[in-house]
Amino acid sequence: MYQAVSDAAIALFLEKGFEKVPVAEVAAAAEISKPTLFRYFPAKEDLVLHRFADHVDEAARVVAERPAKRSPLDALQRRFLDGLEHRDPVTGLCDNVHVLAFHRLLYGTPSLVARLYGYQERSEAALGEALSKAAVDTSAESPTGPRTGPRTGPRTGSPDADALAARLAAGQIIAVQRILALENWRRIDAGESAEAVWPEAVVAANRAFGQLRSGLTTYA
Structure with missing residues (x-):
């Protein structure tokens, strides 16, 4: 789930820019609710930086x-x-x-x-x-x-x-x-x-x- 949501978010950010994509749009793209998204990622920035989590x-x-x-x-x-x-x-x-x-x-x-x-x-x-x-x-x-x-x-x-x-x-x-x-x-x-x-x-x-x-x- 972490990987799928992060990948969906990064794809949107690369297409439109980080500041122009609301969290609600990311949640919709990942087919989860906004509250659920925040349970996985406390901040919008963590959607991108999840790729650094293992490091x-x-x-x-x-x-x-x-x-x-x-x-x-x-x-x-x-x-x-x-x-x-x-x-x-x-x-x-x-x-x-x-x-x-x-x-x-x-x-x-x-x-x-x-x-x-x-x-x-x-x-x-x-x-x-x-x-x-x-x-x-x-x-x-x-x-x-x-x-x-x-x-x-x-x-x-x-x-x-x-x-x-x-x-x-x-x-x-x-x-x-x-x-x-x-x-x-x-x-x-x-x-x-x-x-x-x-x-x-x-x-x-x-x-x-x-x-x-x-x-x-x-x-x-």
């Missing part, structure tokens, strides 16, 4: 399901590079005409962009929790107690400080992925092909994750 905790899942010897950052970098190679729309590197139309709808509608930030905040929260757990697990594995290193970063011994450090890291990681995806989409929207952009997108992704590892030394 809200994706970064957290990557960290939680990574191989034991792989660091969270390495796992996230590999996932992003794999997405680039397979032209995953989430990476922005997809020149499918339907994906391009959807992205133009999304980034061309201020209320949708604003609502998207809510999804990104939930992604940050989920990733922050996964990073916190990864750091605790790593400390437990170490025979000498809490340690620092490429796997998880420093542990302070203070739960509140460690949770904040994980949230800060999560915010930086999600921001990097968002900016990389936006840059890829901007170039493709300007007329470049995904195939042409891909080599530079890989270089940019590796550079960005390298910056995450080294910190902001260039600007310090």
Whole structure:
């Protein structure tokens, strides 16, 4: 039901524009009542952003399901590079005409962009929790107690400080992925092909994750 209603709504929005389609028209197209529609989608914007729902905790899942010897950052970098190679729309590197139309709808509608930030905040929260757990697990594995290193970063011994450090890291990681995806989409929207952009997108992704590892030394 979620998928069917969302697809019906997006088709109308692409045809007429997001602001010009009332929710009642979407409900009629999906053959449900308006109250029923709102039980599935609390806000009109969620009809579009439902396509991002499965990705809200994706970064957290990557960290939680990574191989034991792989660091969270390495796992996230590999996932992003794999997405680039397979032209995953989430990476922005997809020149499918339907994906391009959807992205133009999304980034061309201020209320949708604003609502998207809510999804990104939930992604940050989920990733922050996964990073916190990864750091605790790593400390437990170490025979000498809490340690620092490429796997998880420093542990302070203070739960509140460690949770904040994980949230800060999560915010930086999600921001990097968002900016990389936006840059890829901007170039493709300007007329470049995904195939042409891909080599530079890989270089940019590796550079960005390298910056995450080294910190902001260039600007310090």
